[in-house]
Every structure is written in C-alpha cells, then in structure tokens.
Amino acid sequence: MNFKLKVWRQQNENTAGQFRDYEAINIPAEASFLEMLDIVNEGLIARQEEPIAFDSDCREGICGMCSLVVNGIAHGPGKAKTTCQLYMRRFQDGETIWIEPFRAAAFPIVKDLIVDRSAFDRIIQAGGYITARTGSAPDANSIPIGKTVADLAMEAAACIGCGACAAACPNSSAMLFVAAKISHLGLLPQGQPERTSRVRNMVRTMDALGFGSCTNHYECEAVCPAEISATFISRLNRDYAVASIREGLAARG
Amino acid sequence: MTTQLDARIPSGPLADKWTKHRAESKLVNPNNKRKFDILVVGSGLAGASAAASLAELGYHVKCxxxxxxxxxxxxxxxQGGINAAKNYQNDGDSVFRLFYDTIKGGDFRSREANVYRLAEVSANIIDQCVAQxxxxxxxxxxLLANRSFGGAQVSRTFYARGQTGQQLLLGAYQALSDQINMGGVKMFPRSELLDLVIVDGHAKGIVVRDLKTGEISSFPGDAVVLATGGYGNVFYLSTNARGCNVSATYRAYKRGAFFANPCYTQIHPTCIPVGGPYQSKLTLMSESLRNDGRVWVPKNKGESRRPDQIPEAERDYYLERKYPSFGNLAPRDIASRSAKEVCDEGRGVGPGGLGVYLDFAESIRRLGEQTIRERYGNLFDIYHNITGENAYQVPMRIYPAVHYTMGGLWVDYNLMSNVPGLHVLGEANFSDHGANRLGASALMQGLADGYFVIPCTIANYLATQLGKKVSPDRPEFRAVEEEVRGRVKKLLSIKGKRSATSFHQELGLLVWEQCGMARSRDGLKDALQKIGPLREEFWENxxxxxxxxxxxxxxxxxxxxADFLEFAELMCLDALEREESCGGHFRVEYQTEEGEAVRNDKDFCHVTAWQYTGPDSKPVANIEPLVFENVKLAQRSYK
Known part of the structure; x- marks a missing residue:
C-alpha cells in the first residue's frame, strides 16, 4: 500500500512547527501504524533526513506512551485502541493521512509528535493513591469486596494514562483521567479514608496545570483506548461537591 | 584469575533463613537514614516498589x-497474574510447594535460599497490593479469586483481568507518587543511565543522559539500585517493549559487576506469529489462555484444510499426548520447544508454517462463550486487532517468542552484586528463576525484591558507609562523564550508511537462529564468528x-x-560453554531420544558469573556452586 503523509514537524517547544509532506511506499497492510512510520523513518535516514520523532514503547496498547492524532482523531480511527494498535489495513491505498501530536495546553510539544504529559504524573502525585506503608497491610482476604464493586473499580483502573481524553476534548479537560482514578480508589473500601482529600487535591492540581473544564462533549470517552466510561465523571463531580461542602463547613467551624 | 563468589546465604534451616537474616541484618537508625542518597534506576515493579519503600523508611531516593x-x-x-502461596483455594498449596515448583521449573539452576524467600514473602505481596x-x-x-498457571498443579495465581502487570505497576507507581509528593523521592523521567561511577571499588554514582535536552550529567549516591529489566531485545524481535535494553546492566558489567548465566533466556510459547520483516515487536498472548485453550497441529504434514475441517482423529494435541499430567499447562520452555519440533516436522500452521493452533472450541462448548469472554476478552480483542481473525470462531495461531531473560547481574542473598553498593533487582538480576521462569513469577519476584527484600538488606551495606559520603568533585565522576561524552560523540561522527535498526535486526536474526530455542556447538561458534565483524561494521558504517x-x-x-552487539557475544559464549541442556537453554547435543533436555549436574550445577576483562580479551568465568540441601535433583518430568 502507498500513502501520502502530512506530518507535524517541530524542532522543539520554542520553535514553530508545520506540516511536511512524506510518501509512505510499499507498506504491508498487516503493518501497524507505527511500523509504517518506522519504514518511513528508515527511508528518511537513508536519504540523510532526520527521522520523525514519536513516542512508543510497549506497542501492544497498554503502556500509554504512543500519542498521535491521526486524521484529526486522537489515536486515529476505530474504537478502543491506542495508535500502536492501529493497522494499515484500515486505510485506503493512496489515502492522504494527517499526523499530529496530542494537543492540549498542559501537554507542551517536545519535538515533532512527542509531547510532555508530566502534568498527568503531577495530578496523581497530588493524591491519586491509597497511603499504605509497605509491610503494614492486613491479610488480603480480611476485607471482602463484592465482585460487582471490584469489577467496576477495575473498569476505572484500566486507564492507561495516555492523555487522549485531554487531547480530544475541545476544552483540553483531563476530567476523564481524574475521574478514572477517583472512581477506582473511591469505590474500594481501602480508598475511603483519603477519599475527600484525594478528590480535592487532584481536581485543584488539574485546574492549576491548565486543563479545561468538562462541558459534556464526550469526545474523551469516544477516543479512550481503555473504554473508560464518562459516567465516572459524574462520580467525580459528586465526590468533589461533597468534598467542597465539607471543606466549607469545616471553615465555618 | 577467578574470584570466589560468596552468596552470603544465612546458615540454618531453609525455612528459618530469612527470619534469621532479618533479625541479624544491620540497621540504620532513622536519623542516619536521612543522610543516605540511594539512586534507583528503573521504575518498573522492582524499581518503583523499591524507590517507594526505601523513601518510606526515610532514605533520600532519586529514581x-x-x-x-x-x-x-x-x-x-x-498479563496473566502473580503467584502467591496463600492457599486460599484449600488445594494443598504452601510456601514449600511454591518454592519447590519454582526450583523445579527453573530446572534446578537457582539458589535454594533466594527462591524460598521469594515464596515466603509472596503472601505479603498480595496483602500489600490489596491495601494499595x-x-x-x-x-x-x-474474596479473592485464583487461576492456575503453567508448571503448577494448584491455583495460586492472583490476577486483574488480563492486565495484572498494569494494575500491580500502577499500585507501585501510586506508592511512588505518594513519596514524590512527600519529598522522599525525586523522579527523573526521560533519563537514561549511560554508565556507572565506581569510587574506591564501590558503586557511588551514575552518569545519565537527559533524553529531552541531551544533557549528560552525573549523580552521586551512597548506593545504586539497578532495576532495569532484562535483555530480551538482543533478539530484536521479542515481546519486550521497544525501549527495553541491556545498557544499564551491561555498563555495570563493564565496570566490574559479574554477569550471571546470560544464556538463560525464556521463549514464551504463546505469542502471535511473526508477520514479516516490517514487524517491530511480537505480541504475547497470556499463558493463562492455556487453562482453557488446547494446543494442536494437524497430524499430516502440509495440511491445507481450514482448522474446522480437520476431524478430531487427524489432530495432534501434542502437549496432552506427550505430557498427560500437565498437558497444555506444561512449563514454558517445554511448550515452546514442542511447538518448534512440530513446526520443524512440517506440521506448523499459518503463513510460513511457523505456528500452532490454540483452540477454544471445546471450552466454549463446555463453559459458554460468555465465560471465555469474561476470562480472556481483552486477549481475544488484541488477537483480533492484530490478525483480523475472530478466535471465538477459529483457533488462534501462536508461536514462541523471546519473552524474558533469567540471566542477569550476579547478586548475593542481599541482592548486592560483587561490586559493593551496587544492588540489582527484578529481571535485571539472575537470582530466582534458574534456567526457566514459571508463569506469574516475574511479577512476584519484582515486587518481592522491591517491597520486602531490598528495604531490609540494603542496610547491611549502608551501615558500613556512615561518614563515607563521596564528594561529587571526585575525579572519577568527571572521568566517566568524559568517557560517556566521547562515546556519544563517536556514535554521531561515524556518518556511515546504515541505521542502528538495520544492525539490530541483523544481530537479532543471527542470535535467534543460533542462540534461540535450540542451540548447537557449531551454531554458537558460527554466531561468535559473525558478531565481531558486525560490531566492527557498526562502528564504521x-x-x-x-x-x-x-x-x-x-x-x-x-x-x-552498540551494547547489544557486545552483549550478544557474552550470551553466545555462555551458551557455548554450558555443555548441557537445562530449562530455556537447550543444547541439541544434550537431549534424550524423545528430545527432552539432559542436564549435567556433575559439571554444571553452578552459576557462571562472567567477569569483564577488557575489550579484546575473553571474560573470566567465575563459578558459584549451587548446593541443594532441601530438594533432590531430578530430571524434570511433567508427563
């Protein structure tokens, strides 16, 4: 298969970027999208041109490192997959494909298609955990957790932290990412003691880092490779409201 | 000159060693912990759990x-899970049984005391993870559910769908994030270790390249902890992530740390077969699938019918036939080699005949599609996405692929290498899996090392280092930094014609052919002759x-x-000199008439720990004899 590529090239955070044209020639239909870019890059190196920089690691959809906007869609066409799981058989021979980095104010571009998503790490550092000192845990079966609750927590915990939700959102909101962690931990009995402080600190950090608000576009849910449901955002809103009221009451004494 | 290796295994009965060791280990008091800087390299299960747990204790950690x-x-x-001897299923599991299964699974090439400790702390890991x-x-x-896994006849594997590694890592990552927030850990992402700094014989720092800015700088520390994973990508194609590499452990080897058993590599039996030369990685299908999938190939060579057209009588369920008691749950090395055997006989399926069927039809009939979907839905989705085939309707095609490496830097019972101060955890060390790792044991080892072993044992070293902080002005730091800069400059200045990928692919194919699932004296010698010239071309072209x-x-x-090109030689040399078959190391010269591995306990019941002696000189093989006081060495039988 052959493709015409329009690829975002940008030397670093401080320079302007632009789309550049490339040809992808003789691409096997069985190749993944990133393997197609590998082939293009080998061609560029042979012609003494700098290869296109893009992030990837596990290439099986779980590490969350790959981060491309393909034809205007975060992680490209198709449901529930990361860019590395996108296969060329999905495209038409001869098609023009637009490739851009994830775009969000809180994800500055590092180079070409690589962005800095450390803002997500900072949100987790603000409270996305259950404090459990190593060695002090009770027997694992001492707290039974109903299968329904455990399964729902697992659904939320499946988030891979790729950032597609924020990249797809017109407001660059990180609500789905935060909601997933809040729900995962907030659903479990172990997560109750820190539930209030967790949601307060995570949401405020999210706001401070420049992520926008949620205005119910549901673009996040549509691109999420882990199929995190936007209903978790309602849970987040509820938890945050409760936390804020408690804080208000505490302030009044 | 060979060095006598002292594994510092505590004396006393096996079951008491770890308790005794903890009681006798040195302590660093809380005020003094604050004075120590520990450099943790790698943030996987071992690295993240170690960094978080060490910071909780009060040490200053950089990760x-x-x-x-x-x-x-x-x-x-x-994907699949994590083993623990909880015996929640009441099926007769115990610490000793997990220990024995792991020792036997490793084909009697691991250290008893380490493996017993692993089995012992396994239960604490599950408690810790649930608390997180x-x-x-x-x-x-x-209550918690369990499943069974290869190489065991009890159900002791805990799992979180097909994403157990993800969930355990996120648990460790969150504990790490907590400590970053508390100021106990400073995290350096996009930073790659390029060398180790040795001062007066002790590991006292690392040289790192900031991958965003290219800046090369050194970090001093009172101890270094490498948790940098395995070297499976020496084969180019493997189930490892693209970035996985041997550089950290290989650089440490070149600075004096011994590299143990590099020839022990694990080929995982259930991966999606190779599609073509464009392929950048291989995708694993969790071994847990073998709980409900039956492995078979046609009885006839060159079979051209679709799998559903082949009647039962013309199918060979070769694992069930050859290993009736373990059947499809035979250990990984045996399952992989059997797949290679039937494909070599011309009975393989799919493009190129390099594949075997993993068939769920019977389980779907027995349990219903919904149950299979619940158990393995995401794996079936991955398979569908990559191959375009629906495994609920047609059998999966699978083939072995490089997955894990049991070899690694030599460590003693404290997980410290022969270089004082240099500790090595997880897949990066050699310690617990012998010549073959059982499924669901990698996660167990990574977390055992990080959460429970190193927080205790590192004190044995640090307690000797009070008041011995090394100044970052020491010339050793500058010297190593300059070496690293020189090397980077050299890589950029060659300006030849071939990309690094093309060299990597060529090397990978060579070692896969000669040092993969089956190895021979002639093949290994051939590889050893070819790696040198390939490396020379690399540095010229x-x-x-x-x-x-x-x-x-x-x-x-x-x-x-560049590091793989040197390391590959060490791996092949180790494979050549280990003249026996054991676990993942199968030498065609040493097999029974039925094709089973034949160990040579008389000459090779030991760890080979290689010592670097210079660029053009053969490394020295140091020997740690393996002493078995609690198990009887036997030919592994899964029949």
Missing part, C-alpha cells in the same frame, strides 16, 4: 526511567542523524544497539 513517566515501565505489559487498592479479580462473595543537545531517538537507539 530514573527512560520513559516519559514512571508508570510506563514494561512491567505494565504483564489493586483491583484483583474476586469471587461473588467478595552507522548513520545517526541529528545532534547530541536535543531529543534524538536515533542516538538513544544507537547506544543501546
């Missing part, structure tokens, strides 16, 4: 990873574009391939 976030380390890709909120699978009554002071992925890759 480095090459990914953009600590959460992306390759532990995240582990890891959403393990549960029964309707709310490599093409790396771009500069040093910027994000430069070609440069990162070139550095890693």
């Amino acid at each position: 480095f990873c090459f990914q953009d976030s600590a959460r992306r380390a390759h532990s995240i890709a582990a 909120g890891v959403p393990f699978a549960r029964e309707y009554g709310g 490599l093409n790396v574009l771009g500069g040093q002071q910027e994000l430069n992925q070609s440069l990162e890759q070139a550095g890693r391939v």
Whole structure:
C-alpha cells in the first residue's frame, strides 16, 4: 500500500512547527501504524533526513506512551485502541493521512509528535493513591469486596494514562483521567479514608496545570483506548461537591 | 584469575533463613537514614516498589526511567497474574510447594535460599497490593479469586483481568507518587543511565543522559539500585517493549559487576506469529489462555484444510499426548520447544508454517462463550486487532517468542552484586528463576525484591558507609562523564550508511537462529564468528542523524544497539560453554531420544558469573556452586 503523509514537524517547544509532506511506499497492510512510520523513518535516514520523532514503547496498547492524532482523531480511527494498535489495513491505498501530536495546553510539544504529559504524573502525585506503608497491610482476604464493586473499580483502573481524553476534548479537560482514578480508589473500601482529600487535591492540581473544564462533549470517552466510561465523571463531580461542602463547613467551624 | 563468589546465604534451616537474616541484618537508625542518597534506576515493579519503600523508611531516593513517566515501565505489559502461596483455594498449596515448583521449573539452576524467600514473602505481596487498592479479580462473595498457571498443579495465581502487570505497576507507581509528593523521592523521567561511577571499588554514582535536552550529567549516591529489566531485545524481535535494553546492566558489567548465566533466556510459547520483516515487536498472548485453550497441529504434514475441517482423529494435541499430567499447562520452555519440533516436522500452521493452533472450541462448548469472554476478552480483542481473525470462531495461531531473560547481574542473598553498593533487582538480576521462569513469577519476584527484600538488606551495606559520603568533585565522576561524552560523540561522527535498526535486526536474526530455542556447538561458534565483524561494521558504517543537545531517538537507539552487539557475544559464549541442556537453554547435543533436555549436574550445577576483562580479551568465568540441601535433583518430568 502507498500513502501520502502530512506530518507535524517541530524542532522543539520554542520553535514553530508545520506540516511536511512524506510518501509512505510499499507498506504491508498487516503493518501497524507505527511500523509504517518506522519504514518511513528508515527511508528518511537513508536519504540523510532526520527521522520523525514519536513516542512508543510497549506497542501492544497498554503502556500509554504512543500519542498521535491521526486524521484529526486522537489515536486515529476505530474504537478502543491506542495508535500502536492501529493497522494499515484500515486505510485506503493512496489515502492522504494527517499526523499530529496530542494537543492540549498542559501537554507542551517536545519535538515533532512527542509531547510532555508530566502534568498527568503531577495530578496523581497530588493524591491519586491509597497511603499504605509497605509491610503494614492486613491479610488480603480480611476485607471482602463484592465482585460487582471490584469489577467496576477495575473498569476505572484500566486507564492507561495516555492523555487522549485531554487531547480530544475541545476544552483540553483531563476530567476523564481524574475521574478514572477517583472512581477506582473511591469505590474500594481501602480508598475511603483519603477519599475527600484525594478528590480535592487532584481536581485543584488539574485546574492549576491548565486543563479545561468538562462541558459534556464526550469526545474523551469516544477516543479512550481503555473504554473508560464518562459516567465516572459524574462520580467525580459528586465526590468533589461533597468534598467542597465539607471543606466549607469545616471553615465555618 | 577467578574470584570466589560468596552468596552470603544465612546458615540454618531453609525455612528459618530469612527470619534469621532479618533479625541479624544491620540497621540504620532513622536519623542516619536521612543522610543516605540511594539512586534507583528503573521504575518498573522492582524499581518503583523499591524507590517507594526505601523513601518510606526515610532514605533520600532519586529514581530514573527512560520513559516519559514512571508508570510506563514494561512491567505494565504483564498479563496473566502473580503467584502467591496463600492457599486460599484449600488445594494443598504452601510456601514449600511454591518454592519447590519454582526450583523445579527453573530446572534446578537457582539458589535454594533466594527462591524460598521469594515464596515466603509472596503472601505479603498480595496483602500489600490489596491495601494499595489493586483491583484483583474476586469471587461473588467478595474474596479473592485464583487461576492456575503453567508448571503448577494448584491455583495460586492472583490476577486483574488480563492486565495484572498494569494494575500491580500502577499500585507501585501510586506508592511512588505518594513519596514524590512527600519529598522522599525525586523522579527523573526521560533519563537514561549511560554508565556507572565506581569510587574506591564501590558503586557511588551514575552518569545519565537527559533524553529531552541531551544533557549528560552525573549523580552521586551512597548506593545504586539497578532495576532495569532484562535483555530480551538482543533478539530484536521479542515481546519486550521497544525501549527495553541491556545498557544499564551491561555498563555495570563493564565496570566490574559479574554477569550471571546470560544464556538463560525464556521463549514464551504463546505469542502471535511473526508477520514479516516490517514487524517491530511480537505480541504475547497470556499463558493463562492455556487453562482453557488446547494446543494442536494437524497430524499430516502440509495440511491445507481450514482448522474446522480437520476431524478430531487427524489432530495432534501434542502437549496432552506427550505430557498427560500437565498437558497444555506444561512449563514454558517445554511448550515452546514442542511447538518448534512440530513446526520443524512440517506440521506448523499459518503463513510460513511457523505456528500452532490454540483452540477454544471445546471450552466454549463446555463453559459458554460468555465465560471465555469474561476470562480472556481483552486477549481475544488484541488477537483480533492484530490478525483480523475472530478466535471465538477459529483457533488462534501462536508461536514462541523471546519473552524474558533469567540471566542477569550476579547478586548475593542481599541482592548486592560483587561490586559493593551496587544492588540489582527484578529481571535485571539472575537470582530466582534458574534456567526457566514459571508463569506469574516475574511479577512476584519484582515486587518481592522491591517491597520486602531490598528495604531490609540494603542496610547491611549502608551501615558500613556512615561518614563515607563521596564528594561529587571526585575525579572519577568527571572521568566517566568524559568517557560517556566521547562515546556519544563517536556514535554521531561515524556518518556511515546504515541505521542502528538495520544492525539490530541483523544481530537479532543471527542470535535467534543460533542462540534461540535450540542451540548447537557449531551454531554458537558460527554466531561468535559473525558478531565481531558486525560490531566492527557498526562502528564504521552507522548513520545517526541529528545532534547530541536535543531529543534524538536515533542516538538513544544507537547506544543501546552498540551494547547489544557486545552483549550478544557474552550470551553466545555462555551458551557455548554450558555443555548441557537445562530449562530455556537447550543444547541439541544434550537431549534424550524423545528430545527432552539432559542436564549435567556433575559439571554444571553452578552459576557462571562472567567477569569483564577488557575489550579484546575473553571474560573470566567465575563459578558459584549451587548446593541443594532441601530438594533432590531430578530430571524434570511433567508427563
């Protein structure tokens, strides 16, 4: 298969970027999208041109490192997959494909298609955990957790932290990412003691880092490779409201 | 000159060694802990759990990873589960049984005391992870669920759908994030270790390249902890992530740390077969699938019918036939070799005949499609996405692929290498899996090392280092930094014609052929003759574009391939000199008439720990004899 590529090239955070044209020639239909870019890059190196920089690691959809906007869609066409799981058989021979980095104010571009998503790490550092000192845990079966609750927590915990939700959102909101962690931990009995402080600190950090608000576009849910449901955002809103009221009451004494 | 290796195994009965060791280990008092800086390299299960737990104790920790976030380390890709001797299923499991299964699974090539400790702390790991909120699978009554796994006849594997590694890593990552927030850990993502700094014989620092800016700088520390994973990518194609590399452990080897048993590599039996030369990695299908999938090939060579057209009588369920008691749950090395055997006989399926069927039809009939979907839905989705085939309707096609490496830097019972101060955890060390690792044991080992072993044992070293802080002004730091800069400059200045990838592919194919599932004296000698010239060509004809002071992925890759090109030689040499078959190391000269591995306990019941002696000189083989006081060495039988 052959493709015409329009690829975002940008030397670093401080320079302007632009789309550049490339040809992808003789691409096997069985190749993944990133393997197609590998082939293009080998061609560029042979012609003494700098290869296109893009992030990837596990290439099986779980590490969350790959981060491309393909034809205007975060992680490209198709449901529930990361860019590395996108296969060329999905495209038409001869098609023009637009490739851009994830775009969000809180994800500055590092180079070409690589962005800095450390803002997500900072949100987790603000409270996305259950404090459990190593060695002090009770027997694992001492707290039974109903299968329904455990399964729902697992659904939320499946988030891979790729950032597609924020990249797809017109407001660059990180609500789905935060909601997933809040729900995962907030659903479990172990997560109750820190539930209030967790949601307060995570949401405020999210706001401070420049992520926008949620205005119910549901673009996040549509691109999420882990199929995190936007209903978790309602849970987040509820938890945050409760936390804020408690804080208000505490302030009044 | 060979060195006498002292594993510092505590005396006394096996079951008491760890308790005794903890009681006798040195302590560092809380005020003094604050004075120590520990450098943890790698943020996978071992690295993240170690960094978090050491910081909880009060040490100052700096943690480095090459990914953009600590959460992306390759532990995240582990699918199937984590073993623990909880005996929640009341099926006769015990610490001793887990210990014995692991020793036997490793073909009697691991250290008894380490493996027993691993089995002992396994139960604590599950407790710890549940406390952190890891959403393990549960029964309707709310208690934890288990599944069985290869190489065991009890159900002791805990799991979180097909994403157990992800959930355990996120647990460790969150504990790490907590400590970053508390100021106990400073995290350095997109930072790659390029060398180790030795001062007066002790590991006292590392040299790191900031992958975003290209800046090369050194970090002093009172101890160094390497948790940098395995070297499976020496084969180019493997189930490892693209970035996985041998550089950290290989650089440490070149600075004096011994590299143990590099020939012990694990070929995982259930991966999606290779599609073509464009392929950048191989995808694992969790071994847990073998609980409900039956492995078979046609009885006839060159069979051209679709699988559903082949009647039962013309199918060979070869694992069930050859290993009736373990059947489809035979250990990984045996299952892989059997797949290779039937394909070599011309009975393989799919393109190129390099594949076997993993068939769920019977389980779907027995349990219903919904149950199979619940158990393995995401794996079936992955398979569908990559191959375009629906495994609920047609059998999966699978083939073995490089998955894990049991070899690694030599460590003693304290997980310290022969270089004082240099500790090595997880897949990066050699310690617990012998010549073959059982499924669901990698996660167990990574977390055992990080949460429970190193927080205790590192004190044995640090207690000797009070008041001995090394100044970052020592010339050793400058010297290593300059060496690293010189090497980077050299990679950029060759300006030849071939990309690092093309060298990596060529090397990978060579070692896969000669040092993969079956190895022979002639093949290994052939590989050893070819690696040198390939390496020479690399240093004359490599093409790396771009500069040093910027994000430069070609440069990162070139550095890693350069190390693989040296390391591959060590792996083949070890495979050549180990004249026996054991676990994942199968030498065609040493097999029974039925094709089973034949160990040579008389001459090779030991660890070979290789010592670097210079660029053009053969490394020295140091020997640690393996002493078995609690198990009887037997030919492994899964029949």
